Amino acid sequence: MIIIMNKDVTEEQIGAVVQKIQDLGHEVNISRGTNRTVIGAIGDESKLDPESFDSMPGVEYSMHIVKQYKIVSRESHKQDSIIDVRGIPVGGKQIQVIGGPCSVETQEQMDLAAQQVAAAGCRLMRGGAFKPRTSPYTFQGKGVDGLAIFRQAADKYNLPIVTELMDVRMLDTFLEHDVDVIQIGTRNMQNFDLLKEVGRIKKPVILKRGLSATISEWLMAAEYIAAGGNHNIIFCERGIRTFETAYRNVMDVTCVPVLKRETHLPVIIDPSHAGGKAWMVPALARAAIAAGADGLLVEMHPNPCEAWCDADQALNPQELKDLMGSLRGIAEVIGRTL
Numbered sequence: 001m002i003i004i005m006n007k008d009v010t011e012e013q014i015g016a017v018v019q020k021i022q023d024l025g026h027e028v029n030i031s032r033g034t035n036r037t038v039i040g041a042i043g044d045e046s047k048l049d050p051e052s053f054d055s056m057p058g059v060e061y062s063m064h065i066v067k068q069y070k071i072v073s074r075e076s077h078k079q080d081s082i083i084d085v086r087g088i089p090v091g092g093k094q095i096q097v098i099g100g101p102c103s104v105e106t107q108e109q110m111d112l113a114a115q116q117v118a119a120a121g122c123r124l125m126r127g128g129a130f131k132p133r134t135s136p137y138t139f140q141g142k143g144v145d146g147l148a149i150f151r152q153a154a155d156k157y158n159l160p161i162v163t164e165l166m167d168v169r170m171l172d173t174f175l176e177h178d179v180d181v182i183q184i185g186t187r188n189m190q191n192f193d194l195l196k197e198v199g200r201i202k203k204p205v206i207l208k209r210g211l212s213a214t215i216s217e218w219l220m221a222a223e224y225i226a227a228g229g230n231h232n233i234i235f236c237e238r239g240i241r242t243f244e245t246a247y248r249n250v251m252d253v254t255c256v257p258v259l260k261r262e263t264h265l266p267v268i269i270d271p272s273h274a275g276g277k278a279w280m281v282p283a284l285a286r287a288a289i290a291a292g293a294d295g296l297l298v299e300m301h302p303n304p305c306e307a308w309c310d311a312d313q314a315l316n317p318q319e320l321k322d323l324m325g326s327l328r329g330i331a332e333v334i335g336r337t338l
Contacts, residue, residue, distance in 0.1 A: 004061055009037055050064065084232075095294060113125075116302060147174070165184065165198070183206040184198065219259075234295075251275065256292050278319065281298065282323050
């Protein structure tokens with residue numbers, strides 16, 4: 001960590017900072033420039049809190065110089081990580097499209113959706129049994145019954161399932177239903193107790209970006225999971241909130257190359273929640289793959305007009321097939337497969 005002192009700092013103030021660093025068990029390096037004095041604390045800076053120095057007399061500001069996210073950082077793991085989901089790789093050369101409805105509704109609906117997802121060429125299926133909705137009066141999901149319906153439908157086509165965990169108290173239930181990939185939704189990205197709990201299991205976790213989260217905050221959220229011992233993490237960009245009202249969220253495609261530089265973990269994109277309209281999804285999906293995303297999370301409903309939630313953003317079965325066809329061409333151009 002480095003501490004930048006004010007221009008008019010006194011020797012007494014410098015001495016106080018130096019003494020505090022030494023008391024914390026770190027070595028000190030002092031660099032005196034023309035206008036500023038910079039004090040370096042040498043050692044394990046994770047034990048140093050910049051805020052504890054910022055309030056000291058003579059200090060302008062202090063900052064860590066080593067990334068706080070260590071396990072998920074590419075500095076700790078140079079090669080790209082590939083997350084194994086029942087033999088299906090997420091990351092690496094093969095791109096994965098996770099298709100399925102926003103919510104689990106009925107056994108008939110999920111049986112048909114599973115058939116259509118598999119027919120389109122998707123290897124994994126998504127579906128929400130528990131739904132975090134803005135209004136408490138709208139459909140909240142089928143709950144535990146939804147997990148059973150989803151599992152039964154997906155098993156007919158050997159599709160691993162992806163579904164959202166909202167409450168830490170339901171984790172054991174998710175494990176009992178053998179959920180293959182646990183999704184942490186945007187509203188829970190910084191639910192640290194939940195992150196710690198999924199960190200103690202070995203199930204793959206899709207971590208969606210918070211509505212207004214920075215890349216650094218997102219990476220630190222992933223570090224909570226990794227610190228518990230679970231390194232099977234997949235980042236999912238689902239659009240961030242800005243001033244724009246022409247679409248649901250802004251799909252930050254720039255985050256893909258940034259994350260690829262910062263972390264070794266896979267990155268996927270949810271174009272359905274980003275655009276909020278089905279007609280936007282193909283263009284956003286193609287942009288995501290062209291930018292280097294390792295996969296997509298795409299909503300598809302057997303009959304979108306009858307969907308119980310987010311009907312506007314769900315593709316129909318033919319649209320999903322058409323999207324898969326267009327993505328294969330992009331994948332081939334960039335040296336990947338679908």
